[in-house]
Amino acid sequence: MDQVTHDVVVVGAGPAGMSAAVAAADAGLRVAVVDEQRRAGGQIFRQPPEEFAGVGVRPGAGYGWALPLLRDFESHPLVDHRPSSSALGVLREVDAPHERGAVLTVAVSTPAGGVNLRAPRLVLATGAYDLPVAFPGWTLPGVMTAGGVQSLLKSQHVRVAGPVVVAGSHPLLIVVAEQLRAAGADVVEVAFARGLPTPTESVRARRAVPGHAAVLAETARAVANLVAHGVRVSTRTAVVAAHGRDGVESVELARIDSSWRQTGRRRTRAAATLVVGYGFTPSTELARQAGCEVEWSSPRGGWVVRHDESFAASLPGVWVAGEPTGVGGAEQARAEGRLAGLALARDADPHAVSADDLGAAEDDVRRAGRFAGVVQELFEPDRAGMASWADHDTTICRCELVTRGTVEQVLADNPFLSTASAVKLECRAGMGPCQGRYCEGAVGALVSQARDQAPADSGHFSGRFPVKPTPLGVLADLVPEDTDIHPGVSTDTAGTG
Numbered sequence: 201m202d203q204v205t206h207d208v209v210v211v212g213a214g215p216a217g218m219s220a221a222v223a224a225a226d227a228g229l230r231v232a233v234v235d236e237q238r239r240a241g242g243q244i245f246r247q248p249p250e251e252f253a254g255v256g257v258r259p260g261a262g263y264g265w266a267l268p269l270l271r272d273f274e275s276h277p278l279v280d281h282r283p284s285s286s287a288l289g290v291l292r293e294v295d296a297p298h299e300r301g302a303v304l305t306v307a308v309s310t311p312a313g314g315v316n317l318r319a320p321r322l323v324l325a326t327g328a329y330d331l332p333v334a335f336p337g338w339t340l341p342g343v344m345t346a347g348g349v350q351s352l353l354k355s356q357h358v359r360v361a362g363p364v365v366v367a368g369s370h371p372l373l374i375v376v377a378e379q380l381r382a383a384g385a386d387v388v389e390v391a392f393a394r395g396l397p398t399p400t401e402s403v404r405a406r407r408a409v410p411g412h413a414a415v416l417a418e419t420a421r422a423v424a425n426l427v428a429h430g431v432r433v434s435t436r437t438a439v440v441a442a443h444g445r446d447g448v449e450s451v452e453l454a455r456i457d458s459s460w461r462q463t464g465r466r467r468t469r470a471a472a473t474l475v476v477g478y479g480f481t482p483s484t485e486l487a488r489q490a491g492c493e494v495e496w497s498s499p500r501g502g503w504v505v506r507h508d509e510s511f512a513a514s515l516p517g518v519w520v521a522g523e524p525t526g527v528g529g530a531e532q533a534r535a536e537g538r539l540a541g542l543a544l545a546r547d548a549d550p551h552a553v554s555a556d557d558l559g560a561a562e563d564d565v566r567r568a569g570r571f572a573g574v575v576q577e578l579f580e581p582d583r584a585g586m587a588s589w590a591d592h593d594t595t596i597c598r599c600e601l602v603t604r605g606t607v608e609q610v611l612a613d614n615p616f617l618s619t620a621s622a623v624k625l626e627c628r629a630g631m632g633p634c635q636g637r638y639c640e641g642a643v644g645a646l647v648s649q650a651r652d653q654a655p656a657d658s659g660h661f662s663g664r665f666p667v668k669p670t671p672l673g674v675l676a677d678l679v680p681e682d683t684d685i686h687p688g689v690s691t692d693t694a695g696t697g
């Protein structure tokens with residue numbers, strides 16, 4: 201077993217993780233950064249493989265800081281970047297309880313096997329993943345998420361087959377539709393679940409303009425380009441079913457009302473690919489497994505990690521930055537990462553960071569938060585409405601093949617069962633390799649509907665070690681012969697599944 205000691209371990213090399221790492225390293229700390237991707241950049245600045253000569257990241261409008269940040273990160277002598285590596289969990293030494301200064305051990309799966317990285321401080325900057333939405337046909341080959349389609353475009357320069365229908369409600373969907381069209385894909389329709397902004401919303405949205413005019417203009421240009429190239433852009437419309445034998449052949453679209461319930465007749469469109477993008481879910485499984493407290497915030501993406509003003513999580517020694525604190529975009533992620541990196545450097549050595557630098561970073565977070573807040577408010581998906589699109593036979597948990605009907609039967613048979621975790625124990629929804637990333641929201645929504653309670657009261661699935669599917673050989677590498685360690689104890693009380 202390889203035991204490496206650093207001053208800080210950062211999980212995630214997106215805008216948040218890179219900023220935290222550079223800030224901490226600039227203050228003199230030795231930082232290990234673990235990321236699943238082959239290259240740094242995270243989701244937004246995903247780099248193609250080095251073999252793709254001549255094509256690099258082209259950051260969109262408003263992200264002038266992206267290339268300098270990538271350069272600083274990749275060249276910093278105190279940053280030890282470990283790509284193609286997954287953090288599986290936070291292990292705790294039995295005799296060294298989590299106290300400030302105690303050593304945290306992050307179990308990592310690397311191409312060379314399992315490695316335990318040990319450090320007194322940890323930053324969780326694990327980003328987000330596409331919000332999964334279950335409707336009849338959503339598991340057919342050819343139904344893809346907006347982020348997934350975009351990842352293929354960015355990292356492999358591969359575009360999906362047409363005709364392409366794009367459906368959802370997040371502004372990124374417009375950008376992805378235009379990127380696909382510009383790459384030569386036959387995009388035929390963009391179905392947007394929201395209506396045009398109301399006058400009240402437009403007035404409120406003006407708060408987002410200062411400093412972000414370029415981003416807004418880019419989105420407006422994308423809509424104009426789509427329309428100019430004959431792509432139908434429909435509002436208050438959702439794809440409610442996908443059909444086909446071995447893959448998508450057609451989709452059914454329906455008008456929806458302000459609660460996202462179907463109204464009126466459906467229409468059918470031929471499609472070989474359906475791209476779905478209703479927003480993002482913070483990736484909090486590692487934080488939960490480590491024992492950090494989470495809280496429910498639908499506008500911020502669902503379950504988010506609780507933290508203080510310097511982004512310290514509830515577990516001593518752990519900071520959090522970027523999407524796990526709430527889906528807020530790259531600018532917010534960068535600002536939070538820098539603040540977390542400075543705060544933990546100051547925690548390590550009170551003289552390492554000046555009060556001015558810390559104050560400026562706090563202002564930066566507040567500024568970025570104004571834009572993120574408006575986007576979150578305007579584009580919050582209607583979770584109850586979306587949950588109504590699955591029918592009795594629709595698969596909710598695609599790992600364990602559990603249908604909506606089965607979940608409802610479990611709830612009917614067990615009148616005192618009122619949490620998502622309890623449903624998980626009864627019918628295995630959420631127990632497969634993805635550990636509930638696909639079905640947690642849908643199960644939670646069904647529990648809330650059946651028990652007439654708020655999503656926060658339906659709870660969440662617990663984070664379990666390992667948080668990602670892992671070869672057994674890697675797990676064997678992680679077990680030290682001379683130390684008594686076991687997976688971090690979760691402090692959540694939402695359930696035991």
Ligand SMILES: Cc1cc2nc3c(=O)[nH]c(=O)nc-3n(C[C@H](O)[C@H](O)[C@H](O)COP(=O)(O)OP(=O)(O)OC[C@H]3O[C@@H](n4cnc5c(N)ncnc54)[C@H](O)[C@@H]3O)c2cc1C
Nearest residue numbers: 212214215216235236242243286287327347522523530533
């Ligand atoms: C697929 C996808 C595409 C997106 N594209 C855009 C876009 O084009 N424009 C835009 O404005 N926003 C986009 N977003 C939103 C995006 O999440 C933010 O704008 C921004 O990238 C957030 O920065 P971050 O540092 O918080 O997270 P990210 O950039 O997501 O970085 C998190 C990193 O953590 C790594 N990671 C996560 N868990 C582990 C683990 N257990 N072990 C090791 N590594 C781990 C991931 O590989 C990732 O590189 C996208 C989101 C997704 C999910």
